[in-house]
Amino acid sequence: MNILVYTLDNKIYVNLTNRCTNNCIFCLRNDKNDVCGQELWLDNENYDIQDLIEQFEKIYAKTPSKEVIFCGYGEPMLKLEQLKALAEYIKSKYPDTKIRVNTNGHANFVYKRNVVPELKGLVDEFSVSLNGATKEEYNEYSQPKIENAYDEVKSFIKCCSNEGISVVATVVEGYKGQHLDLDSCKKIAGDLGAKFRVREWIVNGY
Ligand code: SF4
Numbered sequence: 001m002n003i004l005v006y007t008l009d010n011k012i013y014v015n016l017t018n019r020c021t022n023n024c025i026f027c028l029r030n031d032k033n034d035v036c037g038q039e040l041w042l043d044n045e046n047y048d049i050q051d052l053i054e055q056f057e058k059i060y061a062k063t064p065s066k067e068v069i070f071c072g073y074g075e076p077m078l079k080l081e082q083l084k085a086l087a088e089y090i091k092s093k094y095p096d097t098k099i100r101v102n103t104n105g106h107a108n109f110v111y112k113r114n115v116v117p118e119l120k121g122l123v124d125e126f127s128v129s130l131n132g133a134t135k136e137e138y139n140e141y142s143q144p145k146i147e148n149a150y151d152e153v154k155s156f157i158k159c160c161s162n163e164g165i166s167v168v169a170t171v172v173e174g175y176k177g178q179h180l181d182l183d184s185c186k187k188i189a190g191d192l193g194a195k196f197r198v199r200e201w202i203v204n205g206y
Pocket of ligand 1: 023
């Protein structure tokens with residue numbers, strides 16, 4: 001079965017795709033098939049919005065979370081239309097729900113336009129993987145499949161803050177004993193108008 005919506009720590013997560021324009025060295029997908037027993041590899045990605053809404057409602061009935069996070073085993077912004085449709089549905093039916101999108105920040109490159117304004121009022125917060133104080137560091141950690149990915153990520157973060165959408169730049173610290181220049185990462189985040197969050201790397205995630 002395709003698990004498009006799941007829960008973790010009493011919050012609702014949405015798993016829109018298994019595709020990604022990065023291949024991060026610490027990506028959970030490389031090590032395991034599930035998050036807390038929930039198999040997140042999709043059989044296919046041909047679902048429609050009704051499938052998404054049905055799964056969301058089933059989960060929401062059991063766990064009426066005030067927070068919904070688009071995350072999962074892939075880059076959610078690669079399914080922009082589905083993301084927008086479900087966010088619109090949630091915001092109209094459950095307006096108190098906070099929506100966060102965890103993203104690699106490549107969407108504006110992928111769609112060749114600034115998509116952030118389209119998400120104003122739908123997404124309350126973007127959490128963007130900065131993963132490095134330099135292009136070299138970023139490339140080592142994220143192994144991007146697109147050109148100039150680090151600049152794209154920084155530009156995406158700036159687009160979010162320019163739009164007045166809360167944005168957090170994140171880094172994964174301590175991967176297999178490696179360390180980032182956290183002060184520089186924090187300064188870069190601040191200069192782009194973002195908050196900064198360090199996620200300590202833990203073996204096998206969660
Ligand atoms: S951006 Fe996320 S889904 Fe994509 S490879 Fe990195 S950790 Fe995995």
